[in-house]
Structures are given as structure tokens and as C-alpha cells.
Amino acid sequence: MVDRSLTLMAVHAHPDDEASSTGGVLARCAAEGITTVLVTCTDGRCGDGPGGVKPGAPGHDPVAVAAMRREELEASCAALKVTHLELLGYADSGMMGWPTNDAPGSFWGVPVAEAADRLAVLIRRYQPDVVVTYDENGFYGHPDHIQAHRVTMAAVALTGVPAKVYWTTVPHSGMAALGEALRELGVDWAEAEMTEDAPPPEIGVPDAEITTWVDTRAFGAQKYDALAEHASQSENIEFLRMGKERFTDLMGVETFLRVRDTTGAPLPEDDLFAGLR
Numbered sequence: 001m002v003d004r005s006l007t008l009m010a011v012h013a014h015p016d017d018e019a020s021s022t023g024g025v026l027a028r029c030a031a032e033g034i035t036t037v038l039v040t041c042t043d044g045r046c047g048d049g050p051g052g053v054k055p056g057a058p059g060h061d062p063v064a065v066a067a068m069r070r071e072e073l074e075a076s077c078a079a080l081k082v083t084h085l086e087l088l089g090y091a092d093s094g095m096m097g098w099p100t101n102d103a104p105g106s107f108w109g110v111p112v113a114e115a116a117d118r119l120a121v122l123i124r125r126y127q128p129d130v131v132v133t134y135d136e137n138g139f140y141g142h143p144d145h146i147q148a149h150r151v152t153m154a155a156v157a158l159t160g161v162p163a164k165v166y167w168t169t170v171p172h173s174g175m176a177a178l179g180e181a182l183r184e185l186g187v188d189w190a191e192a193e194m195t196e197d198a199p200p201p202e203i204g205v206p207d208a209e210i211t212t213w214v215d216t217r218a219f220g221a222q223k224y225d226a227l228a229e230h231a232s233q234s235e236n237i238e239f240l241r242m243g244k245e246r247f248t249d250l251m252g253v254e255t256f257l258r259v260r261d262t263t264g265a266p267l268p269e270d271d272l273f274a275g276l277r
């Protein structure tokens with residue numbers, strides 16, 4: 001059919017998102033000889049600094065944090081055997097409502113069309129068969145994740161290149177199991193993220209709505225190792241505390257919503273490249 005290898009492009013917001021949400025499929029694809037392209041949109045400057053210093057706190061240097069996270073990202077890509085890493089280089093916008101949302105160069109403040117043009121250049125260059133990004137809520141409402149979604153969908157529309165497009169998601173059953181595991185470790189995940197009277201956000205979808213379940217348990221150790229490269233970020237440490245086996249049990253099957261398909265592969269499917277091999 002074609003004499004080039006199949007290609008997966010994953011578009012993520014921050015250094016570490018590639019590991020936590022698609023580490024399994026990136027590692028699995030690499031093992032299968034599929035070219036993997038990771039596009040990371042921001043520099044992660046609003047993440048934790050060395051020693052867990054929070055953004056805005058004394059001693060948090062956004063430029064130094066970005067440099068540290070760039071190194072972590074490259075180490076994570078090595079663990080996942082990512083073929084190509086591309087950085088759009090926008091500034092991390094921070095959580096919704098933070099003043100950094102409107103800072104010069106922040107990803108949230110960039111016109112979607114402008115960033116989509118840049119991503120379209122990469123899509124035309126790499127010709128991905130499959131593109132993966134977040135849903136319209138950015139999975140959990142982070143502005144950079146929402147923006148990554150908008151930019152990706154605009155670039156897909158501009159180029160028409162990928163045969164299949166997916167949004168990362170989790171089944172409600174998986175969220176419940178994860179919540180339980182974190183509670184056992186003494187982490188009240190929902191409470192940590194919430195203000196006092198905000199209801200917990202609706203994360204994920206009912207199991208029956210998942211279109212694509214990819215078993216990546218054989219690559220659980222690689223996914224864990226990739227996330228471990230991002231151990232400067234406190235929220236990742238909680239997952240790492242589970243240990244590799246429990247982590248793989250809980251995070252080893254990655255799930256997606258298929259939102260574009262030109263192959264006619266029947267649903268549900270267990271392979272992002274179903275209909276393309």
C-alpha cells in the first residue's frame with residue numbers, strides 16, 4: 001500500500017501529559033515500528049519548581065521551571081521511544097482563572113488559527129495517520145488542554161490529513177478505581193482539586209461510550225518510567241507511589257473516543273490503527 005511507516009501524532013499541552021495519558025500507546029506504537037510524533041504545546045512554566053515550590057511562591061522561577069521540564073520531557077520521550085518531539089513553545093497558561101492566563105505568550109491567549117497554522121505545518125510534514133488530543137473540556141478543564149483541543153481540531157480541518165482522530169478519555173469505572181487507589185494512599189484527589197463548594201467535575205464518560213480500548217499493560221513499566229521522569233510535579237508523585245504493578249493495573253488500558261474515521265473500522269475497537277494495517 002504505502003512504503004512509509006504508519007505514524008501517530010499525539011498533541012499535548014504540557015510536559016508530562018504525554019506520559020500520564022498516552023504513555024502506553026506511544027510505547028506500544030514504537031514497539032510496533034510505528035513512527036510516533038509528540039507535539040507539546042507549552043513549556044510547563046506554571047508547574048512546580050525544584051523542591052515542590054508552587055508557581056507564584058518565593059523561589060519559583062518560571063524560566064528555570066520550563067528548562068527543567070524540557071529536560072524531563074526529553075527523558076520521558078526516551079523512555080517511551082518517541083520518534084520525534086516537536087515543541088510549539090508557548091508559555092504555560094496556568095490553571096483557569098490564574099493571572100498567567102493573560103500573560104504575554106501564554107497558550108490560552110494565542111489565537112486558535114495562529115497556533116493551528118503552526119500545527120498544520122507539522123501535520124503536513126509528518127502525515128500522521130492517527131492524531132490524538134483531548135476532548136473539548138481538555139479532559140479536566142485546564143485552559144491549555146482546552147486550547148490544545150481547539151488548535152488540533154482546527155489543524156485537522158485545515159489539512160484533512162489524518163485518517164483517524166481520537167480524544168483521550170477515561171471510563172467512569174476507571175475513574176472510580178483510580179479514586180479508590182488514591183484514597184488508599186491517603187490522597188483525596190477530588191478534594192485536592194476542588195474549592196469548597198464546587199461540585200466534582202464530570203471527568204470521563206460512561207463505559208459504553210468508549211469507542212477504543214487499547215491494552216498497553218505490556219508497556220506499563222515504560223509508561224511508569226516516563227512519568228517518573230516528571231517526578232518534579234507533585235501530582236505525578238501520587239501516581240508513582242502506587243508502584244509499577246498497581247499503576248499498570250489501573251493505568252494499563254488507555255481509552256479513547258474516535259471522532260474522525262475514514263477507514264470504516266468497526267466499533268468498539270482495540271487498536272488506534274484498526275483499518276490502517
Ligand SMILES: [Zn+2]
Nearest residue numbers: 013014017142
Ligand atoms: Zn497538562
